[in-house]
Amino acid sequence: KIYDKNKPEHTVELLKRLGHPECGMKVIHVAGTNGKGSVCAFLSEMLTLAGKKTALFTSPHLVRINERFQINNVPISDELFLESYQKVQAAIDGMVKDGLPHATYFELLYAVAWLLLRRKGRIRGSGNRSWRKIDATNTIEHPIATVITSISLDHTEILGDTIEKIAGEKAGIIKEGVPVIYDGRNEEAEKVIKKRAKELHAPAFVLKEEMYEILGNTDKSIDFCLNCGYYEHAKVTAPYLAPYQVVNSSLALLAMDVIDPKQEISQDLRIRAIKET
Numbered sequence: 001k002i003y004d005k006n007k008p009e010h011t012v013e014l015l016k017r018l019g020h021p022e023c024g025m026k027v028i029h030v031a032g033t034n035g036k037g038s039v040c041a042f043l044s045e046m047l048t049l050a051g052k053k054t055a056l057f058t059s060p061h062l063v064r065i066n067e068r069f070q071i072n073n074v075p076i077s078d079e080l081f082l083e084s085y086q087k088v089q090a091a092i093d094g095m096v097k098d099g100l101p102h103a104t105y106f107e108l109l110y111a112v113a114w115l116l117l118r119r120k121g122r123i124r125g126s127g128n129r130s131w132r133k134i135d136a137t138n139t140i141e142h143p144i145a146t147v148i149t150s151i152s153l154d155h156t157e158i159l160g161d162t163i164e165k166i167a168g169e170k171a172g173i174i175k176e177g178v179p180v181i182y183d184g185r186n187e188e189a190e191k192v193i194k195k196r197a198k199e200l201h202a203p204a205f206v207l208k209e210e211m212y213e214i215l216g217n218t219d220k221s222i223d224f225c226l227n228c229g230y231y232e233h234a235k236v237t238a239p240y241l242a243p244y245q246v247v248n249s250s251l252a253l254l255a256m257d258v259i260d261p262k263q264e265i266s267q268d269l270r271i272r273a274i275k276e277t
Contacts, residue, residue: 006101011139014103014111017091021118022140028259029140031170032149032183035248039149041073042252046273048072050265057113059106068109069116076116084115110137138173146173146202147255148182150247151189167192179203181255183247205258212250217241221275226250229257230267237275249274 015022028043030036037058047054054072061067066075088111092103103111151167167189174180180197184190184206197204211228215235222238224246231253238245256270 006104006107008139010101010103011107011110013100014088014091014095014107015114015139017094018088018111018115021114025117027140027143028145028147028255029137029143029173030147030149031173032147033152033166033170035149035183035244035251038245038248039147039252039255042249042274042277043255044070044073045277046252046256046265046270049273049276050269055113055117057110057117059109065109069113071116080116080119081112084112084119087115088112140173141175143173143175143178145255145259146175146178146180147251148173148180148193149251150183150244151186163188164192168196171196174200174202176200177202179205179258181205181207181251181258183207183251185209185247203258205254207247207251207254212246214243214246222246224250226253229254230263231257231271234267234271236271239275239277249277 028040030040030043032039040056040058044054044056056070056073058068064075066078066081069076069081085108088103088108091111092108096102148170151163151170163186167186170189171193174193174196177200180193180202182190182193182204184193185208190206194204194206196202207228211226213225213227215223215225217223220239220241222241222243222245224236224238226234226236228250236249236253238249253270253274256265
């Protein structure tokens with residue numbers, strides 16, 4: 001079946017055989033139905049523009065598989081991808097020889113991503129496409145923050161046929177004591193996320209519709225006012241015409257508030273990064 005998955009323990013075993021390349025990284029873990037890639041891109045642009053060495057791992061790709069693995073917003077080279085892939089495949093071959101299942105496509109690429117990141121040195125990572133029981137990325141044990149984007153009905157044959165069930169799966173990325181920033185515009189989803197955050201003593205920061213106001217648009221962008229955190233009445237330009245990018249960029253800015261409370265990355269730079277994404 002197309003959705004067959006290995007258990008998370010299988011991914012952990014694969015990473016173990018690769019020397020646990022995921023350890024010691026500063027990770028922002030992003031889940032949700034829509035907007036994951038955009039939120040990750042906005043966060044990556046803010047961090048990169050601030051001079052941080054930043055990695056971005058997303059799924060899927062549009063044209064070339066290299067798009068999934070970016071260092072400072074530049075896709076990795078074919079040579080670097082091949083080098084990491086061959087190491088991962090060798091580890092997988094060893095697991096199969098020992099009687100373990102072969103890695104899934106995404107599991108393999110996830111392991112490739114960690115090798116690439118370790119190869120390029122210690123960096124901040126922002127990744128997406130995650131849910132509790134069936135996704136390899138949830139082997140990340142200690143992210144610096146988790147972000148949950150908008151929730152709607154998707155993959156219902158796996159995640160459940162209600163918003164509450166799907167939100168429960170997405171909320172699986174919330175970790176004990178780790179801040180979670182989430183889209184709270186859907187009351188059904190918010191109730192589930194808020195409850196899970198409370199159970200895990202995770203500080204919760206919500207984005208509500210009243211926290212932003214659309215001011216107008218040009219033929220290529222939308223101007224809006226963000227009224228929360230450090231951004232009280234700050235004007236922000238989302239560089240796309242789609243109204244949902246106002247939500248995604250607001251969520252990324254709110255997340256940066258939590259990740260960088262001392263404003264090492266200034267408000268002006270954060271807003272500039274949104275416009276330049």
